[in-house]
Amino acid sequence: GAVVSQHPSWVICKSGTSVKIECRSLDFQATTMFWYRQFPKQSLMLMATSNEGSKATYEQGVEKDKFLINHASLTLSTLTVTSAHPEDSSFYICSAVNRDKRYEQYFGPGTRLTVT
Amino acid sequence: GENVEQHPSTLSVQEGDSAVIKCTYSDSASNYFPWYKQELGKRPQLIIDIRSNVGEKKDQRIAVTLNKTAKHFSLHITETQPEDSAVYFCAATDSWGKLQFGAGTQVVVTP
Numbered sequence: 001g002a003v004v005s006q007h008p009s010w011v012i013c014k015s016g017t018s019v020k021i022e023c024r025s026l027d028f029q030a031t032t033m034f035w036y037r038q039f040p041k042q043s044l045m046l047m048a049t050s051n052e053g054s055k056a057t058y059e060q061g062v063e064k065d066k067f068l069i070n071h072a073s074l075t076l077s078t079l080t081v082t083s084a085h086p087e088d089s090s091f092y093i094c095s096a097v098n099r100d101k102r103y104e105q106y107f108g109p110g111t112r113l114t115v116t
Numbered sequence: 117g118e119n120v121e122q123h124p125s126t127l128s129v130q131e132g133d134s135a136v137i138k139c140t141y142s143d144s145a146s147n148y149f150p151w152y153k154q155e156l157g158k159r160p161q162l163i164i165d166i167r168s169n170v171g172e173k174k175d176q177r178i179a180v181t182l183n184k185t186a187k188h189f190s191l192h193i194t195e196t197q198p199e200d201s202a203v204y205f206c207a208a209t210d211s212w213g214k215l216q217f218g219a220g221t222q223v224v225v226t227p
Contacts, residue, residue, distance in 0.1 A: 034214070043205060043217045044160065093159060105150075105215060107159040 003027050004096050006108035013084055014116055020080045021111045023094030029074040030096035034105065035067070038091040050077040074099075084115040118143040118210035122218025129225055135193040137221045139206035142187065146208040149182060149189050150215070154203045163204075164191070196225045 003026040013019050023033055031052050036044040048058045048069050056069035068080040077096075081088055091112055095105040119142040129135045141149075147168035152160035166173045166180045166189065173180050177196075182189040189208075193200055206218040 043219050046214060046216075049214060091157075104162070104165070106162070107152075109159045110157075112157075 002098060002104075002106040004094065004106045004108040006094055006111050008111060009109060010112040010114075012114045012116060015085055016083055018080055018082045019084055019113060020078055021092055021094075021113075023077045023079070023096065023108050025075045025096040025098075025106070028096075028098045028100070030077075031074060031099045032097040033071060033077040034095045034097075035069060035077075035079050036093045036095070038093060038110075040091075044093065047079075081113065084113070086115045089113055089115045118146060118208055118216040120206060120208050120216045120218045122206050122221060124221060125219065126222045127224070129196050129223070131196060131198060131225055131227050133196055135191075135196055135200070135223055135225075137191045137204055137206065137223075138188060139190070139208075139218050140186075140188045141208040141216075143208070143210050144184075144187065145211045148209040149180070150207050151178075151180060151191050152205045152207065152217075154205065154220075160205060193223075196223075198225050198227055201225045 005024045007022045033050040035047045038044050046059050047062045048056045050056045050069045050071040052071045058064045071077040091110050093110040094108045122139045150165035153163045154160045164178050164180050166182050177194045179192045201224050203220045203222050205220050207215040
């Protein structure tokens with residue numbers, strides 16, 4: 001149980017284009033999902049908290065107009081990187097909180113984004 | 117907000133020896149402390165966690181201890197094996213229930 005999928009697993013895009021990343025909880029309902037960014041050899045940095053049916057809350061320094069988050073259902077959250085630039089190249093990982101196990105977060109496999 | 121510090125940043129151990137990673141946190145309201153193992157290019161995997169009402173927890177070769185008074189918690193891996201080589205992250209929940217991660221420890225187990 002507690003499987004989280006992410007799609008795509010990797011993507012290459014050109015500067016100025018937008019990329020959408022999906023995060024799904026496959027066998028449980030997640031009222032809350034988190035989006036992280038991880039640069040090489042660094043820790044996970046929380047970008048935003050995605051709550052089903054409400055607006056996402058963003059961490060300080062994260063541009064909400066650049067990183068659009070939608071949590072349309074209890075099993076799906078999407079992150080759209082708009083007008084991507086090379087400095088947005090990173091490993092993006094989502095996690096989902098099982099609403100029946102309040103603290104435990106389960107991570108998706110991550111999406112490797114490369115902006116050329 | 118919560119601040120989690122993790123030491124050491126790298127740890128080399130001989131196969132069969134023990135490995136210890138230590139973390140401190142700042143928010144006294146934190147009450148959940150998970151440890152994750154991350155292999156290169158893969159997702160973090162939860163390996164053990166502890167809640168603030170427990171001082172120690174063990175799962176086979178892995179154990180975690182928590183000292184709430186001192187605000188520190190540690191991961192202990194005994195009888196290390198080459199497959200234990202990975203980056204390990206500690207984390208603590210802040211008062212909003214969000215996880216704050218430590219900087220990570222690269223563990224290398226040499227045969």
